[in-house]
Amino acid sequence: MLIVQKYGGTSVGDLSRIENVAKRVAKSKSEGNSLVVVVSAMSGETNKLIEYAYHFSKNPSKREMDMLLSSGERVTASLLAIALQEMGYGAVAMTGRQAGIQTDSYHTFARIESINTNAINVELSKDKIVIIAGFQGINKEGSVTTLGRGGSDLSAVAIAGALDADACEIYSDVDGIYTTDPRIEPKAKKLDYISYDEMLELSSLGAKVLQNRSVELAKKMGVKIVAKSSFNDNEGTIIAEEKKDMEEVLVSGVALDKNQARVTLRGVSDRPGVAAEIFSKLSDAQINVDMIIQNASSDGTTNLGFTVPESEIDNAKAVIESFGDEVGSADFDKDVCKVSVVGVGMKSHSGVAASAFSALADAGINIEMISTSEIKISMIVNEQSGEDAVRVLHATYDLDK
Amino acid sequence: MLIVQKYGGTSVGDLSRIENVAKRVAKSKSEGNSLVVVVSAMSGETNKLIEYAYHFSKNPSKREMDMLLSSGERVTASLLAIALQEMGYGAVAMTGRQAGIQTDSYHTFARIESINTNAINVELSKDKIVIIAGFQGINKEGSVTTLGRGGSDLSAVAIAGALDADACEIYSDVDGIYTTDPRIEPKAKKLDYISYDEMLELSSLGAKVLQNRSVELAKKMGVKIVAKSSFNDNEGTIIAEEKKDMEEVLVSGVALDKNQARVTLRGVSDRPGVAAEIFSKLSDAQINVDMIIQNASSDGTTNLGFTVPESEIDNAKAVIESFGDEVGSADFDKDVCKVSVVGVGMKSHSGVAASAFSALADAGINIEMISTSEIKISMIVNEQSGEDAVRVLHATYDLDK
Numbered sequence: 091m092l093i094v095q096k097y098g099g100t101s102v103g104d105l106s107r108i109e110n111v112a113k114r115v116a117k118s119k120s121e122g123n124s125l126v127v128v129v130s131a132m133s134g135e136t137n138k139l140i141e142y143a144y145h146f147s148k149n150p151s152k153r154e155m156d157m158l159l160s161s162g163e164r165v166t167a168s169l170l171a172i173a174l175q176e177m178g179y180g181a182v183a184m185t186g187r188q189a190g191i192q193t194d195s196y197h198t199f200a201r202i203e204s205i206n207t208n209a210i211n212v213e214l215s216k217d218k219i220v221i222i223a224g225f226q227g228i229n230k231e232g233s234v235t236t237l238g239r240g241g242s243d244l245s246a247v248a249i250a251g252a253l254d255a256d257a258c259e260i261y262s263d264v265d266g267i268y269t270t271d272p273r274i275e276p277k278a279k280k281l282d283y284i285s286y287d288e289m290l291e292l293s294s295l296g297a298k299v300l301q302n303r304s305v306e307l308a309k310k311m312g313v314k315i316v317a318k319s320s321f322n323d324n325e326g327t328i329i330a331e332e333k334k335d336m337e338e339v340l341v342s343g344v345a346l347d348k349n350q351a352r353v354t355l356r357g358v359s360d361r362p363g364v365a366a367e368i369f370s371k372l373s374d375a376q377i378n379v380d381m382i383i384q385n386a387s388s389d390g391t392t393n394l395g396f397t398v399p400e401s402e403i404d405n406a407k408a409v410i411e412s413f414g415d416e417v418g419s420a421d422f423d424k425d426v427c428k429v430s431v432v433g434v435g436m437k438s439h440s441g442v443a444a445s446a447f448s449a450l451a452d453a454g455i456n457i458e459m460i461s462t463s464e465i466k467i468s469m470i471v472n473e474q475s476g477e478d479a480v481r482v483l484h485a486t487y488d489l490d491k
Numbered sequence: 492m493l494i495v496q497k498y499g500g501t502s503v504g505d506l507s508r509i510e511n512v513a514k515r516v517a518k519s520k521s522e523g524n525s526l527v528v529v530v531s532a533m534s535g536e537t538n539k540l541i542e543y544a545y546h547f548s549k550n551p552s553k554r555e556m557d558m559l560l561s562s563g564e565r566v567t568a569s570l571l572a573i574a575l576q577e578m579g580y581g582a583v584a585m586t587g588r589q590a591g592i593q594t595d596s597y598h599t600f601a602r603i604e605s606i607n608t609n610a611i612n613v614e615l616s617k618d619k620i621v622i623i624a625g626f627q628g629i630n631k632e633g634s635v636t637t638l639g640r641g642g643s644d645l646s647a648v649a650i651a652g653a654l655d656a657d658a659c660e661i662y663s664d665v666d667g668i669y670t671t672d673p674r675i676e677p678k679a680k681k682l683d684y685i686s687y688d689e690m691l692e693l694s695s696l697g698a699k700v701l702q703n704r705s706v707e708l709a710k711k712m713g714v715k716i717v718a719k720s721s722f723n724d725n726e727g728t729i730i731a732e733e734k735k736d737m738e739e740v741l742v743s744g745v746a747l748d749k750n751q752a753r754v755t756l757r758g759v760s761d762r763p764g765v766a767a768e769i770f771s772k773l774s775d776a777q778i779n780v781d782m783i784i785q786n787a788s789s790d791g792t793t794n795l796g797f798t799v800p801e802s803e804i805d806n807a808k809a810v811i812e813s814f815g816d817e818v819g820s821a822d823f824d825k826d827v828c829k830v831s832v833v834g835v836g837m838k839s840h841s842g843v844a845a846s847a848f849s850a851l852a853d854a855g856i857n858i859e860m861i862s863t864s865e866i867k868i869s870m871i872v873n874e875q876s877g878e879d880a881v882r883v884l885h886a887t888y889d890l891d892k
Contacts, residue, residue: 105546112547142570145506146513147577154576154584158569161562168559169543175555176548183555187588188633209633232589232610 091256092124096246099133100263101320112173128224128246131162152197156236163223171221181219191227199238205252240301247304251311261320266327269489270344274477277490285332291432291466294345341433341487348427351403355394357418377402381461427476430468449486492657493525497647500534501664502721513574529625529647532563553598557637564624572622582620592628600639606653641702648705652712662721667728670890671745675878678891686733692833692867695746742834742888749828752804756795758819778803782862828877831869850887
């Protein structure tokens with residue numbers, strides 16, 4: 091099998107951990123696999139370099155930041171190659187450029203445009219283990235670029251896609267994806283399998299494992315991801331296409347997002363297009379609106395509710411106030427959170443939403459807003475009730491079984 | 492003027508020193524110069540990375556070492572560019588590759604084959620200060636290479652040569668080149684000017700400032716070097732072509748090399764070619780022979796004396812012993828050192844050697860071997876007398892005046 095492995099910053103956090111990674115890579119190689127290994131910088135290195143840059147400037151040039159930050163992954167890649175060579179394995183380290191990773195020119199959050207896999211293939215054909223510095227590429231002018239947060243995951247998925255690899259194993263300090271956050275519900279179980287779409291909807295559960303951009307790319311390129319821990323030999327979670335029998339499982343996971351604030355507008359003018367104007371002004375102000383609810387009121391005006399990230403509530407307030415009387419009375423509430431129930435089984439089974447609502451009602455938890463998609467039900471509840479709601483829903487759908 | 496400046500590891504040893512370098516660069520820029528700045532890694536960084544590599548292997552692959560070690564200079568270059576931008580100067584950081592530095596494939600001690608200055612010139616034409624990561628380039632396959640010890644000096648001189656710069660300023664923590672080591676003779680004076688050839692012969696005096704490879708390259712390319720300290724505004728020493736009036740100065744400096752051992756062979760067989768065989772075997776064993784003296788002996792055999800680096804005396808012994816009786820009796824003496832008097836004035840003035848010999852004789856210092864070149868007289872003396880010999884000769888040629 092051709093496998094792309096990716097080891098995050100914690101997994102390569104010091105020399106003995108790099109040695110541990112070398113042993114894992116060697117084991118997989120000696121099992122007969124062809125291996126490409128993508129590595130992050132040693133944990134703490136990137137932050138140290140960022141601190142260095144901010145010593146000189148509050149707003150350092152992004153082009154130079156990319157040259158600065160891309161150095162950490164090169165160090166790890168070289169060291170891992172040296173460690174493997176010492177163990178008797180053929181290994182070769184490559185920078186993003188050498189691995190053929192071409193990006194656009196948006197420094198510090200570049201997008202991969204293409205991967206020329208020639209150099210990688212040449213080394214694989216010599217039976218070498220190819221170690222690639224993650225998080226980086228070059229643009230058309232030859233300047234170093236980086237891919238933003240979670241960039242090494244993106245490198246790994248993109249390379250796996252370009253090589254048509256059998257799997258992309260993403261190693262971190264977490265065993266895989268859980269049915270919910272084990273700190274909230276100790277009965278949370280690790281999932282064996284989850285579909286791309288469910289993973290995207292449960293992003294907060296996978297936040298420490300891999301980011302949405304990587305999942306989206308994996309879905310687009312059909313890359314099978316295996317999320318595993320580099321600190322044990324547990325099985326991990328496969329993130330891949332939806333399987334037929336997955337629909338038998340109603341719910342895969344329950345996620346909690348505390349970074350939510352609710353805006354309620356009562357008595358919005360019935361002039362056509364007012365709502366559209368509000369949301370386009372919020373968008374102009376770079377404010378991400380999540381859930382939206384609109385109801386006709388009895389007096390002909392409209393009631394409008396929506397949520398924004400808690401950190402953006404003050405900006406949202408300023409935008410709303412710029413509308414004056416047209417928006418009626420406005421109410422801003424930071425004290426809310428979003429509980430989401432996700433599962434592809436919802437597509438073919440009715441009643442999932444109803445059982446969620448009644449379970450929360452039975453537990454005395456009031457639902458303030460609801461939004462549903464094909465595979466997700468999200469509910470806004472009072473922040474104090476959020477963790478209780480997660481536990482109630484986790485039990486409702488037998489996720490601890 | 493177009494000036495290439497190079498700042499060594501001590502000059503960029505921490506963030507406040509990088510800030511200090513930024514100020515020096517900015518000052519030179521605001522005086523109207525076009526500037527290319529070559530930087531080393533922050534002092535200690537390269538050694539740290541070497542230690543990391545040796546944690547994994549006693550003999551790490553040179554290709555991977557190059558990828559590893561080249562990261563330190565990138566960090567400094569990015570940070571210096573960011574610091575200058577913050578001060579309002581247009582600055583752009585480049586890796587060795589981006590600066591167009593093409594080398595051969597001898598990893599960890601590559602030679603620069605060519606420099607494509609297009610990218611540098613484009614930025615200079617936009618009035619940018621170009622900051623280049625020293626010590627590195629890429630080979631034809633696109634792998635990162637490094638230039639060995641003193642590599643950033645080489646980068647700077649080569650770039651200055653390729654750009655036909657007016658000067659290449661090499662900054663370190665030393666003021667310039669002295670008439671002798673001030674730790675031995677406190678009356679040592681800083682030289683204003685020294686020719687390439689004298690500098691090459693006095694390499695031990697310049698060891699902390701710049702290495703012979705850089706001086707050789709500067710001579711070949713006609714690059715005027717100015718060796719200065721980055722910690723003060725003293726004038727420094729110019730290293731350039733020999734000037735007409737330099738011949739009026741008999742002696743420029745006195746150097747001491749303690750890393751010498753002497754081998755004396757008495758009664759070497761008179762078979763033709765024995766001496767040649769001895770030296771070719773020493774050369775095969777990578778032993779650098781420095782001074783050689785051969786005398787016919789009264790009984791038809793030959794006496795042969797030569798010096799090797801002290802660290803190689805045991806290897807030399809093994810080579811000599813492999814010849815058996817043919818080399819007569821062999822004597823190995825680590826307790827010697829070499830004192831050299833250097834000056835282009837010797838070319839046109841006789842009697843310099845004679846005055847050196849008599850000055851040492853007057854001081855009761857016995858000369859064990861002598862070797863002379865057009866601009867240098869080297870003498871092997873007992874190691875205990877070395878520093879005395881330096882002081883005597885320094886005074887003999889009025890170098891403290």
